[in-house]
Amino acid sequence: MVSGTTERSGVGKLVGAVVALAALYVLPSLVIFPLVDYANDSDSLSLLVELIVASMSVGALCLLGGTHMLDYERGDFARVWKYTGPIMVVSLVMGALSIFEYVSSGTEVSPYWLSKLALYTMLCLGIGFYEESYCRGIALGGLLSAFGRTRAGFMGSVLATAVFFGSLHISWGALDFSSASQLAQALLKMAQTGMYSVCLSAAILESNRLSGAAFFHGLDDFLVMFGPYVLFGVEQDTNYVSSGEDGALMIGMYVVLVLLYLPSFIKALRALIIMPLPRRGGLYGEGALPARELEVAYRAVVDARSADRAVARSYFDQWVAYYKSLEAYQGQQTWAAQQAPAARQAWPAQPQQVSSAHPAHQAPVAPVGQPMRVMPVPPEGYVPNPTRVAATQAPAPVAFVRPQPPVPPQAHPDAASSGLPTPPLGWAR
Structure with a gap:
């Protein structure tokens, strides 16, 4: 920083982010518990939960000063695809394989698949905005506000967010820590989702907008859920750690996914390493990009x-x-x-x-x-x-x-x- 200038430390934003993360961990349960009786089935309850936590997370992001991060401009989805396109292809293949498995076993298509389609579309959209605003918006934004001035602080914030995001996918209370199989599954699942987080972080930090990542995230989840939960009406299961013989299959699947995610992860990591600093994130006050014409004109000149x-x-x-x-x-x-x-x-x-x-490009120079x-x-x-x-x-x-x-x-x-x-x-x- 040059002399004669002042720079906010960003600690206040970090503290606000920590408080918001803690509140969002506790408050949804207090709101959802009285509404449980109004849900017709587990899918309806899941939708209710996701919509509530997504609304709360987006609201907290706005209160912390990240309203502009919800902007969406043409090209935002393509920006995310640049880093995570191969990952979505993997999800598409997984979804197709699950459909093939159910068809081969003679499972009939659910008579309620059309209503399930509407339900899971909204559910996945809620998942996308909840997880992006909660993790890449509030958590990453708070860390970058305080530590985004240096390369070590910047990369540390991205990686810490990845670990945090990965840990949210594990039911730690139900995990058997004495089981090597379950521990291996948990660590591999964290590695897979952590790599996914780094890819999404790279895309979001290029524009300080997360709506494109939220739509991408929701679509990615929908591709995996469509076959079993929409077409064939299987009851939803979000447990990523299994016991017994299924544990070995889960370990094998996670190893394959980590290897398939690796090229996208390396590409995102390389982009993050060369991003100019300081980069303090959307909560600190770094605005989102303006209208599309600015981007086109810039890329035409430089x-x-x-x-x-x-x-x-x-x-x-x-x-x-x-x-x-x-x-x-x-x-x-x-x-x-x-x-x-x-x-x-x-x-x-x-x-x-x-x-x-x-x-x-012949616009006159301003007076x-x-x-x-x-x-x-x-x-x-x-x-x-x-x-x-x-x-x-x-x-x-x-x-x-x-x-x-x-x-x-x-x-x-x-x-x-x-x-x-x-x-x-x-x-x-």
Whole structure:
């Protein structure tokens, strides 16, 4: 952090997140218990539980300042697919195999499958929003608020959330700790779901939005549940640890799943390792990305070598987050005065609009003294790509200019009102 600026510690957000997690662990039971008699069957009760805990989790996320994390923009689902697409393919295959098994054994399709379809659609949607807001929204957001300034703190927060998410899938009270088989199943299940959590975290942290991950998560669960619970009306079973001979089969299945998840996990881990820091998360005040036209225009102007595409995406996400939330980093004057000479020399003497043959990029530069979108110094490896600029169909004009050469704070007439974003540390050439 440059001198002359102040930075919130984020401890308050972390404490708030811990309190919210504890309350969400206890309160749903108090609300659900009086309503148990109104549920017709176990499936209806499961739906009731998921809708209540999902509503509470989303409400807690909003109270902690993460309302913008619920935004959804075109491309959010594809962003999640980038990291977890192979995992959904695995779920699709598992669902197809379960249907084949029931058909082969002569099991008849349930006469209530249509009503079950509606019920499980809502159930899986509730699961998606509950687990994403609870784990990747509140838990991860709280940790990043306090520890997202350093690489160790950032990665530690992601991995701690993964362990926490994995532990939620184990019924620890019913686990026989003297059984090596049950312990192995529990650890392997935690590994599988923990890897899934890392993949979802990578997608969410690129945009500070979790709705895409929630929809993806719900669809992923639905693919597995559709055959046994919807088509054939089997009673729902969420116990991930078995005893006896079934234990060996479960261990084998979890080993296969961990191996199948491994490529997606490695891809997400590599993306997380190179994400620019600090990255304090949605609860801290880093806003979500703006409208789609900003993203298209940015990607048209700045491109990276193919090996650095992940860096390009994360750099863009971080830049817009700070543009939308300048309260996280104040002091444009101090930053401009203290930038390294090499970074200052990279820019021309006067503001210069980045333009191309495409008319969408011919928007006029804003008059002096008015706020405008200014691109910070890109990291090494970024060069304008005229071919891509010309080929991109930006939906709306967006003017990107290069900043003026830095001047001493007292001689910078527009610094206080220009709305220029302050790049985080480490973004100098």
